[in-house]
Amino acid sequence: MQRSVSLAVKAAFFLLIITAASVLLLVQGEPFYWVPPGASRCVLAAVAVTGYGVLCARAYQRHRPRRAHMRSEDLLLVAYASQTGQAEALAERTADALRAAGLSVQQAALADIDRHTLVMTRRALFIVSTTGEGDAPDTASAFFARVAPALPRLDSLEYGLLALGDRSYRHFCGFGRRFDSWLQARGAQSLFPRIEVDRGDVAALARWWHQIEVLAPTGIAAQPNPTWTAWTLLERRLLNDGSIGRPAFHLELAPPLDEVAHWRAGDLVEIRIPGNGGSIVREYSIGSIPADGRLHLLVRQMCLRQPDGSVQLGVGSGWLTRTLEVGQSVELRIRRNKSFHGPADDRPMILIGNGTGLAGLRAHLRERQMQGRYRNWLIFGERQAAHDAFYRDELEAMHAAGAITRIDWVFSRDTPRRCYVQDRLREHADLLREWIEAGAAIYVSGSQKGMVPGVNAALLEVLGASALERLNAEARYRRDVY
16 A cells, blocks of 8 residues: 555656656756746746645545544454464454454454553454463563553443463463453443353354354354364374383374465464264374474373272373374364464574473474574473483484584483473573573473473573563563463
8 A cells, every 4th residue: 555655656756857847848948957937937836836736645545545534433453362373363263254244353462552552442352362370371461561551541442352261270261351350440341241261162152253243233254163174193103111201102194185284383283082972172282394294293191080089091182192093084273373483583592391392392493494593402301311302313313413502401300309491591591691692582382380480480580570571572482381
C-alpha cells in the first residue's frame, strides 16, 4: 500500500516537472536561463503548484489504507499469550473466522500490545496458555513488566477469555485465571464466563466457537476439524538400557509417500492416541529437521500408580513405546511453535536441557549445522554417563566437526555430590557472561519440576534480574517445558 502511494506521488511530481518546463519554454521562447519572473510567470507557477497539490491529494485518497477510517471501537482485538504455539494457532483461527464474517479484527501477541491500544480497545478476545505450575508464558512477561503497571482502568473494555491448561498440574489454567481477575479488577466487563480447556478438550473448544458465532452478526462458517495424517513408525530403539531411570526410546516416523512435510526446529507434533474410551492427543518435541527425511521423537515411558497400588504405563508413552508396532500407522499433525524457533541471525546459542528435553535441542543443533551457524554451547544433564548419554556419538561428532563450540555433559549420579545443569552454569559464570555479551540467546528444554526453575534461579544469580528481563524482552531467553 505504501509503495502504491509512493509511485503515485512520484508520477505526479514528474508530470509537474514536464508541465512547468513546457510553460517556461512557451513563455521565454528560448533556452532555459534565469530571468526575474514577471507577474504572468508567477500566476503560471501558482497554477502549477496548485495542480500538483490536487494530484497528490487524489493519489493519497485513492491509495491510503482503509484502516485509517476505522475508529478504535470498530476493531475487535484478538490477543494471545502462547508458550508452545497452541494459543497462537487458536487466535489465528479465531481471527480468520471473524474476518470472514465481516468484522474488522486486529490479531497480536500480548507482548506486542502497548498501553494506547488496550486503553482504546472496546472489545477483545484473549487466548492465553499456562505453563508449568500456573506460570505465565515467557512471552507474556514483557506485557506485565512494561504495560500493565501503567494502565489506567479499563471500564470501556468488553472481553472474552479462553484459558488453556493441563489438569495434571496443580494450578490448572493458573495464568488464565489470574489474567481474568486482573482484567476485572481494572473494570473490564466479560462478554461471557471464562472458558477453560484441558489439553485441547473438544467440548470446551466447542463452547468457545459458539461464543465466537454470537459475536459475528452474520455467524461464522463451521470450523473444520484439524487435519490428521497417517505416518508410519519405521524404527524404535531403546537409548538407555541398564539405566536406573525409566526407559527412553528413539522413534522415527515417515510421512505418506505423496506428502512433503515441513517444520522448523522448535516445532511440536500432536499425536492421536487410540483408546477404548476414544482417542486422546499428546504432544512431543520434534527431534529432527525435514532434511532428515523422518520425524524423530525421544519418548520416555511414564508410569502411573493406580489406587490399588499397581503401576500402569502412561497412555501416550505406553502406546508409542510398547503397544504400537514398527510398520503401523500413527495419526499426527505438526504444530508450529514460533516462540521456540531459533534466532533469525547468526548469534550464538546456549542450549540447556535434561532428559527427553534433548529432542528439541538436537533439532536446533541440526538446523544450525545446516545453516552454517556453529557458535553453539550445549549443556545437557541426565543420571549416568554409562547409560543416559542420549545421542552422545552424534553430538560429539558434531563437536569434532566444529558445528558445536562446546558441550557440557552433567550426570547427577556419577559424583558423590549430585550435580545438575544449573550447577554447571554457576561453575562457568564468567564464560556464560561472555557469551551473553556476545549476543547469545538461551534456549531451555526439559522438566518443569526441578530443572527449569533451577536453571532460572542460576541465571538470575549469574546475570541478574534486569539482564534476564532484557533477554526475555529481546526474545533471547526461550523455554520449552513439560
